[in-house]
Amino acid sequence: MAGILALVEHRQGTLRDITFETLACGRLLAQQLGESLTGVILAENPDEFAEQLKSHAHRLILVNSPVFKNFNAECYQEALSQIIRSENPTIVLMGHSAFGMDLAPSLATSLSIPLMTDCLAVDFHDGILKVTRQMYDGKLNARVKLRKHPSYLLTLRSGTFTDDQAQLNAEIVNLDLALAGEPDYRRFIEYIEPVVGEIDITKSDVVVGVGRGIKEKENIALVEDFAKAIGGVVGCTRPIVDAEWLPKDRQIGSSGKTIKPKLYIAVGVSGAFQHVAGMKGAETIIAINKDPNAPIFNEADYGIVDDLFKVLPVLKEKISEIKG
Amino acid sequence: MNIIVCIKRVPQTADADVRVDSSGKDIERQRLSFDMNEADIYALEEAVIFKEKFGGNVTAISLGGPDAEETLRIALAKGADNAVRIKAEELGEIDAYKTAQLLALAIKSKPYDVIFSGCMATDDAYSQVGVILAELLGIPHATLVTKVEAQEGKAHVYRELEGGLLEHLEMALPAVITVQTGINVPRYASLIAIRRAASKQIETIGKDEISDTSLTLNAEIEELFTPPVTKRAEIIEGDAEEVSTRVATIIKEKGLI
Ligand SMILES: Cc1cc2nc3c(=O)[nH]c(=O)nc-3n(C[C@H](O)[C@H](O)[C@H](O)COP(=O)(O)OP(=O)(O)OC[C@H]3O[C@@H](n4cnc5c(N)ncnc54)[C@H](O)[C@@H]3O)c2cc1C
Ligand SMILES: Nc1ncnc2c1ncn2[C@@H]1O[C@H](COP(=O)(O)O)[C@@H](O)[C@H]1O
Numbered sequence: 001m002a003g004i005l006a007l008v009e010h011r012q013g014t015l016r017d018i019t020f021e022t023l024a025c026g027r028l029l030a031q032q033l034g035e036s037l038t039g040v041i042l043a044e045n046p047d048e049f050a051e052q053l054k055s056h057a058h059r060l061i062l063v064n065s066p067v068f069k070n071f072n073a074e075c076y077q078e079a080l081s082q083i084i085r086s087e088n089p090t091i092v093l094m095g096h097s098a099f100g101m102d103l104a105p106s107l108a109t110s111l112s113i114p115l116m117t118d119c120l121a122v123d124f125h126d127g128i129l130k131v132t133r134q135m136y137d138g139k140l141n142a143r144v145k146l147r148k149h150p151s152y153l154l155t156l157r158s159g160t161f162t163d164d165q166a167q168l169n170a171e172i173v174n175l176d177l178a179l180a181g182e183p184d185y186r187r188f189i190e191y192i193e194p195v196v197g198e199i200d201i202t203k204s205d206v207v208v209g210v211g212r213g214i215k216e217k218e219n220i221a222l223v224e225d226f227a228k229a230i231g232g233v234v235g236c237t238r239p240i241v242d243a244e245w246l247p248k249d250r251q252i253g254s255s256g257k258t259i260k261p262k263l264y265i266a267v268g269v270s271g272a273f274q275h276v277a278g279m280k281g282a283e284t285i286i287a288i289n290k291d292p293n294a295p296i297f298n299e300a301d302y303g304i305v306d307d308l309f310k311v312l313p314v315l316k317e318k319i320s321e322i323k324g
Numbered sequence: 325m326n327i328i329v330c331i332k333r334v335p336q337t338a339d340a341d342v343r344v345d346s347s348g349k350d351i352e353r354q355r356l357s358f359d360m361n362e363a364d365i366y367a368l369e370e371a372v373i374f375k376e377k378f379g380g381n382v383t384a385i386s387l388g389g390p391d392a393e394e395t396l397r398i399a400l401a402k403g404a405d406n407a408v409r410i411k412a413e414e415l416g417e418i419d420a421y422k423t424a425q426l427l428a429l430a431i432k433s434k435p436y437d438v439i440f441s442g443c444m445a446t447d448d449a450y451s452q453v454g455v456i457l458a459e460l461l462g463i464p465h466a467t468l469v470t471k472v473e474a475q476e477g478k479a480h481v482y483r484e485l486e487g488g489l490l491e492h493l494e495m496a497l498p499a500v501i502t503v504q505t506g507i508n509v510p511r512y513a514s515l516i517a518i519r520r521a522a523s524k525q526i527e528t529i530g531k532d533e534i535s536d537t538s539l540t541l542n543a544e545i546e547e548l549f550t551p552p553v554t555k556r557a558e559i560i561e562g563d564a565e566e567v568s569t570r571v572a573t574i575i576k577e578k579g580l581i
């Protein structure tokens with residue numbers, strides 16, 4: 001039996017947004033190929049998730065086990081291998097998330113299925129699967145052809161496939177699998193919530209995001225100063241946190257915070273998708289970057305192509321003036 | 325403890341002008357600078373921290389062309405004891421799966437208690453190689469790791485998930501740990517260490533050592549192209565004075581502050 005299989009991602013009792021995007025991509029492919037879309041829910045008490053996803057797939061496979069309460073790639077791999085072997089899906093989809101990155105490569109390898117990660121678009125014709133994905137810090141797109149095979153595994157970039165409010169009515173299949181349980185060699189212990197700092201960048205209407213273009217730790221003061229003058233707070237990219245120039249709670253992006261300020265000013269930020277994921281909800285985005293080809297200019301409303309060290313002091317003055 | 329670290333030499337493209345070459349499938353490499361992949365710098369540091377804590381030795385391994393040896397020498401200068409280069413120039417087209425297969429072949433014959441890799445290479449952005457390697461070697465893995473506490477035969481590892489949530493796991497060693505940036509503060513190599521590394525032997529493995537009959541290529545790049553622009557910023561032209569005045573006006577008119 002062919003078809004499209006999409007893995008449902010959940011964490012701490014809640015479905016992840018990527019689940020709806022993955023199912024949306026699955027519906028698109030199912031329609032193109034004239035096949036059906038099956039969502040796979042591996043969970044402890046999957047019924048509630050099934051209720052929420054009923055309209056999003058033609059069929060939902062539910063595997064109920066306490067080992068799926070928390071994510072463990074080994075347990076997921078064991079269950080999914082069995083399901084994929086019996087379903088023989090044309091394409092298996094999951095998110096290119098911390099979950100998918102941990103699971104997809106080993107699952108694909110164990111089943112000898114060609115894998116491609118972080119896909120932006122999928123094109124399947126005459127049994128040939130091609131995907132579009134990004135390379136070289138998002139500067140170029142690549143069209144990648146996969147080795148011809150009856151099944152493929154793809155992980156999808158989040159925020160790419162939009163949930164189009166499907167009106168399906170999924171057939172529910174409760175599956176009883178023989179599962180070995182959590183292995184000794186990899187055991188989930190706990191989730192640890194991120195530390196909360198003194199400044200909550202998600203609460204500010206104006207955020208100035210600083211990136212590696214700032215060059216040195218000493219220069220962060222420049223940005224702090226600028227932010228203060230315009231009545232905003234300072235957020236940053238991951239490398240700034242990695243270098244310990246600012247605390248982790250200032251990081252904007254997929255592995256940091258998601259902000260939706262009225263104004264976001266990106267200073268020396270390249271605009272990697274992991275960063276953009278955390279700030280694309282800003283009402284107005286202004287970017288200062290000396291590289292005219294920086295991907296941030298494809299996200300921003302207004303761009304200044306120049307040296308931030310030249311622009312920032314003048315901009316501070318001008319904005320201070322209008323603020324009065 | 326025998327520690328292996330996988331290191332890739334990549335073009336530094338974040339603030340460079342990246343152009344497609346005449347084949348349409350690769351980039352023009354001449355004008356770009358190359359260096360150790362960012363996450364691998366952290367992976368190497370973690371390997372060296374392990375050695376300092378538990379004793380033993382660190383082997384850095386890279387699949388790449390002759391110039392990858394330059395990057396391996398940096399690894400030697402930063403504390404790796406041995407370096408191995410798998411000669412990419414002899415092995416035809418390469419993707420993540422084939423890379424992992426080749427790394428597995430090279431690693432299989434060596435003793436190892438833990439293998440570090442980066443969580444992602446910035447050139448291909450696959451985030452695949454470390455995990456495939458673990459599966460091929462038949463050992464467990466954990467990805468996106470920002471903290472490791474190892475003991476005899478096991479380790480507590482902390483994976484960084486979306487939103488900065490940490491997932492704490494207990495794993496048996498040997499395992500592959502794919503390192504996320506920020507796990508440690510990488511050291512710089514001293515000049516003396518760099519000089520000493522210059523004369524060290526680098527082991528090479530090529531087609532004579534590897535029969536490629538069993539190697540599989542899963543993915544082939546057909547075309548590279550500039551991403552289509554769906555939304556492009558209005559670029560404000562002029563000197564610092566002019567652009568600043570204009571931006572301030574926009575901010576005022578839109579009532580953003
Ligand atoms: C799993 C995963 C999760 C991640 N999560 C996040 C996340 O949550 N948040 C995040 O930010 N990143 C995250 N990243 C990292 C992300 O991929 C990028 O590496 C990062 O966002 C780049 O940060 P940057 O823009 O500061 O640095 P770079 O990419 O190095 O860009 C620096 C920019 O500064 C510009 N510049 C340099 N000098 C000047 C100057 N004088 N004037 C003006 N401009 C200048 C350059 O042109 C360049 O565009 C994650 C990566 C992975 C693999
Ligand atoms: N050619 C290579 N040589 C050595 N290690 C590599 C190579 N390619 C990838 N790796 C390792 O695998 C990690 C993930 O790479 P990738 O799956 O390509 O994103 C990198 O950070 C490296 O540690």
